[in-house]
Amino acid sequence: MSSTRRPSKAVYRRRRLVLLIVCVLVIGLLIWGISSLLGAGGDERGGGPTSVSPSASASTSASAETGETPAATPTPTPTPTPTGPxxxxxxxxxxxxxxxxxxxxxxxxxxxxxxxxxxxxxxxxxxxxxxxxxxxxxxxxxxxxxxxxxxxxxxxxxxxxxxxxxxxxxxxxxxxxxxxxxxxxxxxxxxxxxxxxxxxxxxxxxxxxxxxxxxxx
CATH class of the missing domain: 2.60.40.2360 (Intracellular proteinase inhibitor BsuPI)
Structure with missing residues (x-):
């Protein structure tokens, strides 16, 4: 009657090492995939440069940098109302x-x-x-x-x-x-x-x- 030969301890160690490497590779691929998705989503939401229309605060800042005084808006002079003859x-x-x-x-x-x-x-x-x-x-x-x-x-x-x-x-x-x-x-x-x-x-x-x-x- 023949008997089944059990693998040696060295074989078991090699198998566990291969399985560990495979797990690390799978986890690395998952992390890389998730990071790629998040990066693409950020660009779509406006992470890149956008054109900004000039605002009052931007004009004021520009005037401060150039040393120019912003032109004041003239206040209308009220017309006197006659008070009598x-x-x-x-x-x-x-x-x-x-x-x-x-x-x-x-x-x-x-x-x-x-x-x-x-x-x-x-x-x-x-x-x-x-x-x-x-x-x-x-x-x-x-x-x-x-x-x-x-x-x-x-x-x-x-x-x-x-x-x-x-x-x-x-x-x-x-x-x-x-x-x-x-x-x-x-x-x-x-x-x-x-x-x-x-x-x-x-x-x-x-x-x-x-x-x-x-x-x-």
């Missing part, structure tokens, strides 16, 4: 001298007044007080009387004059005397009468009227 001015504003008569008897004092008309299409504001009113009476080149020579308690009065509106000042009396700055509080000479012609010119805030002519009998 404009100041009255010629030629829309017309000042007129007003008399209560064309001639005056020897015992009658002329009543002097003025009117202010806004001939413009818009209302306007103006100081029409006695502080800016001046009445001047002259005979030819001779200035006879000026209301501001010895005026007392002048006052301001700001008014709005509507488009096409006229306003009038209360009348004042002229006592038919001459005036000057050095005759305040003293006796004054009488103005010449007996058919003498005079002219009245009034002004308000520097806007003067046309002369109004009258006669002292």
């Amino acid at each position: 404009a100041e009255c001015a010629a030629p829309e504003l017309v000042v007129s001298a007003v008399l209560d008569a064309a001639s005056y008897a020897a015992d009658v004092q002329p009543q002097l007044s003025l009117s202010i008309a806004n001939t413009g299409a818009e209302p306007c504001v103006m100081n029409v007080g006695t502080a800016v009113q001046v009445y001047t009476i002259s005979s030819g080149a001779d200035v006879i009387w000026v209301s501001s020579h010895c005026q007392t308690d002048p006052a301001d009065e700001i008014v709005t004059i509507g488009a096409g509106q006229s306003i009038a000042a209360p009348p004042i009396s002229w006592v038919r005397e001459r005036s000057s700055l050095d005759t305040c509080g003293t006796d004054r000479a009488d103005a010449v009468a007996g058919g003498a012609y005079y002219q009245l010119v009034v002004s308000v805030n520097g806007i003067a009227s046309q002369p109004a002519t009258f006669v002292l009998d």
